Amino acid sequence: MTAVARPIGRPPAAAGPLHRRMRRFAVMSAVTLVAATIVSAFLMPLGYMVATAFKDPSQLTAIDAPLYPAAPEVFEYQGKELKVYDVPQPDGSIKAWALLQPHREDAIFIDPANPEAGEITWIGRPRTLTQHWGFSLKVDNFTTAWETIDFPRLFLNTFGIAGLSTLGAVLSGICVAYGFSRFRFPGRNGLFILMLATIILPFQVTLIPSYAVYLALGWVGTWWPLIIPHFFANAYNVFLLRQYFLTIPRELDEAAMIDGAGPFRILRSVIVPQAVPAIIAVTLFHFFWAWNEYFLPLVYLQGKPDLQPLAVGLARFNALYEQQPTLIQAAAIMAMALPVVLFFLAQRAFMRGVVFGGVEK
Structure with a gap:
């Protein structure tokens, strides 16, 4: 009887796990590279703004000048x-x-x-x-821009408009979102869909009728057209808050009702404390929008420089000093300082409000 010799197969090498690790590393490296490229593309204008704000005007026209703020030694x-x-x-x-x-x-x-x-x-x-160029910061650009455009007045105007309109938007948004999320009434879903449809309505469609109404009321040339409309809720704010309110268990409402709490007491003592992240998100969203709003203040505050916000003041400053980009960038950095600080201080709550309110529900 003849025995047939069969080759003994070698045990599989450890190349499998190594290959998977290498492939995982390559994928992670590619994703990191793409993310870093996208982030760099978004941050490049900000970096250019900061660098230009600290440069001497002569550096912008010098051929051999470096990209960073510097001065000839x-x-x-x-x-x-x-x-x-x-x-x-x-x-x-x-x-x-x-x-x-x-x-x-x-x-x-x-x-x-x-x-x-x-x-x-x-x-x-x-x-x-x-x-030979040496690193040098031209801090005088900020002082000159501050004094030239009357920055304190513009800052106070912007803070007043943004703060009051944000207060109205948040209060009205909470009340309307509470009604859509906790009360049942005929046509609730239809009204909610109709309200959401207003998000896609261009504001230019209602600009002329709104201007005619405000002109008849004597509000043109005042802050009222920029503040009062926000006390009647905003569809986006209502949507975000409603979605978050729906994640709050109704058992909490029922427990409060057993203790004798009415609808407004439930809203104040149960809903609002549980929805702080969403409220912070809505507050920051609207505050940033109002802080950067340019067109509506330009329309309603035309010819009123003592009432205009920073966005309009910067545009006027840009037209007068277009040959001095260092001053323009310095003024822009000062204008964006407060929103950036507020965002980083409330970043965690802001992201929680956006994720829970807009994604999970």
């Missing part, structure tokens, strides 16, 4: 201010020397780091050299 030698240049050395290095006497084919320099060494002769054409 000078060195005082024997009562004279000498310009500092980047001078190439025979070994390939670059040294920053102060130009004392330029000639056609050579130049005499002074080493700012060691002026006691005396004059240094460099062979080459000095006109081919580039100036």
Whole structure:
């Protein structure tokens, strides 16, 4: 009887888990790279704004100027201010020397780091050299912009309009959302859908009729058209708050009713404390929108510079000082400082309100 020899298969190598780990690492690296690219694309305008705000106006027109805020360095030698240049050395290095006497084919320099060494002769054409730039922040841009556009008045106007309109939007949104989420009445779903349909309605459609009404009421030229309408609820705010209110168990309402609480007491003592993240999200959404609103204040406050907000004031400042982008960017940074600070302070509650209110329900 002949025995047939069969090759003994080798046990599978550990390449399987290693291959999976490598593939997972490649996928994570690709996702991270794409995310970093997208984030960089969004942050580049902000970085340009910050860098420009701290630059000297002469740096924007200089050909050899760096991207970061800087100024041409000078060195005082024997009562004279000498310009500092980047001078190439025979070994390939670059040294920053102060130009004392330029000639056609050579130049005499002074080493700012060691002026006691005396004059240094460099062979080459000095006109081919580039100036040495040192990091320098032009903080005066912010002071000039602050004083030029009367920033305190614009800031107070913007804060007043945004704060009052946000108060009205949040209070009215809470009341309407509470009604849609907790009460049953004929046509509730139809009214809710009709209200949501107003989100896609362009505001230009109602601009002329609204302007005619406010003109008849004598509100044009005042803050009232920018504040009063927000006390009648906003469809987006109502939707976000209603979705969050629906996640709150009704058993809490029933327990409060057993204790003798009425609808308004339930709203104040049960619903609102449970919906703080959503309320913060709605507050920030509306406050940011009102802070950056430009068109409506321009329409209703035309010819009233003492009542106009920052957005209109910055546009007017931009038209007057369009040849000075450093001042424009400095003013824009000051205008966006408060919303950025508020967002980072309430970031966690803001994200919770958006996720629970708009996604999970």
